Amino acid sequence: MTNNIISFQISFKGTIYPVQKWNAEGTVEELKLHVQDLTGVPVERQKLMYKGLLRDNAQTLVNAKIQDGVKVMLIGSKDEDIRQVQEIDKRVDRIRTTPVRKVKAFKSGPNKDDIRYNFHKITVIEEFPEPEKARKLLERLRDDRGVRHVMKQYQWSVGELTELTPFERTILGYNRNKGELISLRLRTDDMAGFRHYDSIRKVLLHELTHNVWSEHDHRFHQLNRELEIVADPKTFGGTRLSNDAVYTPASDDEVDSAITWEAGSYRLGGAARNLDNLTPDERRNLRAKAATMRMTKEDVDIEEGCGSKST
Structure with missing residues (x-):
C-alpha cells in the first residue's frame, strides 16, 4: 500500500462503514459523495467529524489528518x-x-x-x-x-x-x-x-x-x-445554605463601585470610581451594560x- 492510499471507517448511528483503499489526496467533498452512497445521507446534510468538524470541502484528506485506520464520525439525517x-x-x-x-x-x-x-x-x-x-x-x-x-x-x-x-x-x-x-x-x-x-x-x-x-x-x-x-441554591435570599461563599444582593452604591470604564466599554472589577454625577437612569444603564458584557459563549x-x- 502506498502512502497515498489509506483505509479507514465511517461511524454513523452505531454502524461502521469501511472505506477501503481511498486516495488520501482526494478531497472532503469527494469523500462526502461516497458517504452519501454508503449511508443515504445527502451531502448537504452531512457533518464529518475527525479531530473537529471538516468544514472545508476542498481540503484533502491528508491535510485533514485522516490516516490509515482512523474512524470518522458522521452526523446527519436521511430524507x-x-x-x-x-x-x-x-x-x-x-x-x-x-x-x-x-x-x-x-x-x-x-x-x-x-x-x-x-x-x-x-x-x-x-x-x-x-x-x-x-x-x-x-x-x-x-x-x-x-x-x-x-x-x-x-x-x-x-x-x-x-x-x-x-x-x-x-x-x-x-x-x-x-x-x-x-x-x-x-x-x-x-x-x-x-x-x-x-x-x-x-x-x-x-x-x-x-x-x-x-x-x-x-x-x-x-x-x-x-x-x-x-436560581442558585447556595444564594436563596442571601442565606447561607452550604459552606460555600454566599451572594447577597448589593445596593446601587455597591454595584456602582464595582463598575469601571475601560477602552470604550464597560467591565466589572477594578478600582471604584465616582459616579455621583450620573442620573439614576444613567446608573441603571451602566449596570445593565456591565451585565451584558459578562455574556459567555454559551449565553x-x-x-x-x-x-x-x-x-
Missing part, C-alpha cells in the same frame, strides 16, 4: 428521517390546538404557592425514543429547587412545559406569549441521547426571562443574570438558538 420527524411535528401540533388556560389562584391549602407558581402541564413527544426519560428531564426541571424559587419569587405561572422537536436544529428553546408555553430542546442533534441537564436548565432560565422582556436587549440580559443568581449560543415569540 426518510426528516419525513418521519415532519409527520411527528404535524401530530404534535394537532395535539396542541386547544389553548392552554391559565390556572386560577388557590385561596387556601398547603403549599399553595408551589401549586400556583408552577409549570401546569408537561408534554413530551411520545413517538421519539425513550419518552419516559424526556418526561423525567422536564419533571426534574419543574421540581428543581432553584427553578421553583425563581417561579415563586417572580410569581410566574407557565401553562405548559414541552419537549421541542429537534427537527428545527437552530432552536434550543422558545417562550410563547410570555409563559403560555415554554418548549426546550432535550435531545442531541443525532437523536442518540439527551443534552446535559445544566445546559437545558440554563436555556429554561433564558426563556423564563422572556416572561418579562421580549427583546434581547440590556434589560433582558440584566434580568437573565438576576434569575441565574436567584451567545442560547440567544442565537432562541425562537421565542409573542402574539
